[in-house]
Amino acid sequence: MPLRSSRAVPRLRYRPQRAGRLIHDRLVPVRPIARIHSSVASPICPSIPTSSCAQSRASLRRELRQRRRHLTSRQQRQAARGMVAQLLRHGALRRAQRVALYLPADGELDPMPLIHWLQRFNISVYVPVLRPSVTPGLWFIKLTRHTRLTRNRFGLLEPVLPHHACPAHKCSAWALDIVLMPLVGFDAQGARLGMGGGFYDRTFSRARYAERAFKRPRLIGLAHDVQEVAALPTEAWDVPLDMIVTGTRCLYPQ
Ligand SMILES: Nc1nc2c(c(=O)[nH]1)N(C=O)[C@@H](CNc1ccc(C(=O)N[C@@H](CCC(=O)O)C(=O)O)cc1)CN2
Ligand SMILES: Nc1ncnc2c1ncn2[C@@H]1O[C@H](COP(=O)(O)OP(=O)(O)OP(=O)(O)O)[C@@H](O)[C@H]1O
Numbered sequence: 001m002p003l004r005s006s007r008a009v010p011r012l013r014y015r016p017q018r019a020g021r022l023i024h025d026r027l028v029p030v031r032p033i034a035r036i037h038s039s040v041a042s043p044i045c046p047s048i049p050t051s052s053c054a055q056s057r058a059s060l061r062r063e064l065r066q067r068r069r070h071l072t073s074r075q076q077r078q079a080a081r082g083m084v085a086q087l088l089r090h091g092a093l094r095r096a097q098r099v100a101l102y103l104p105a106d107g108e109l110d111p112m113p114l115i116h117w118l119q120r121f122n123i124s125v126y127v128p129v130l131r132p133s134v135t136p137g138l139w140f141i142k143l144t145r146h147t148r149l150t151r152n153r154f155g156l157l158e159p160v161l162p163h164h165a166c167p168a169h170k171c172s173a174w175a176l177d178i179v180l181m182p183l184v185g186f187d188a189q190g191a192r193l194g195m196g197g198g199f200y201d202r203t204f205s206r207a208r209y210a211e212r213a214f215k216r217p218r219l220i221g222l223a224h225d226v227q228e229v230a231a232l233p234t235e236a237w238d239v240p241l242d243m244i245v246t247g248t249r250c251l252y253p254q
Contacts, residue, residue, distance in 0.1 A: 056233050061196055064185040067226045068107035079224050079247030080110040084117060090250045092220060092243065093121065096177040100126040100140050100217075103149070103157040108182045109222045109247070115143075126171050129158045130199065138203045140176060142169045154195075173203050176217040181241070183223035190241045190253025191232040192221050204239045218242050225249070 101111040126140035130152050141159040148160045185193035221241045244251040
């Protein structure tokens, strides 16, 4: 499905982005980062002292982003195909009508091969846009062959606003059935590390859903196997994932 992009933005094609430097010729095995021990444990982040929690998340983020950028194009394609197979095998898309995914960058696991299946099942596809307001958050805009894309302040592709912000194209976060979220890191307990903007955390925060009695969409994190760590330092605002899917596995955190 070709997409029209706005001026100065290359036409987006549904193929994995070019991977960074080639340092491995096959999928890098999971290399868990060891739990960081400390004598002064933080209540929200038991494995790490309070003062170093944010710092350790930032350095983890750097290392994990580097790991995914180092995957070759072949590894990227293989992982994307594997992820689709996992989602279909586990029936994760069953009964969904509105699914949010993302336009991949920076070595993220590419959700684009999934679009073919979503169209086949007549499921509408939405992508995130940075909400133009003082409080950071995301809007979700329907992705069609007519969607015009631009780059946001982080250099990531997103639909042009306000052009696509009409009710026919915009979907409230709570009205989505499934949100496929890009992960920088994850652990088997369902903790996630994102790009550090807190956009997904704010948009799907527990408090927001509890207050308004909305049903929260099913949150599924997509990541490469190399993005797994033994135990992520977590923060009080982190929204836990219902499921994590890689190119080889589906994890159902408890
Ligand atoms: N493909 C894609 N689209 C997405 C996201 C994403 O993770 N992936 N987002 C998910 O939220 C939102 C954009 N979020 C972002 C949040 C922060 C930074 C950012 O500041 N990056 C800094 C490093 C920050 C750090 O390490 O602490 C940088 O790139 O230098 C970039 C994007 C919306 N769209
Ligand atoms: N529900 C929330 N309410 C208010 N602030 C929040 C909330 N969630 C996150 N934040 C703020 O956002 C900042 C970034 O959070 P965090 O490091 O968890 O981002 P992330 O999960 O990596 O990013 P993202 O959610 O965009 O993928 C934190 O410093 C925190 O202050």
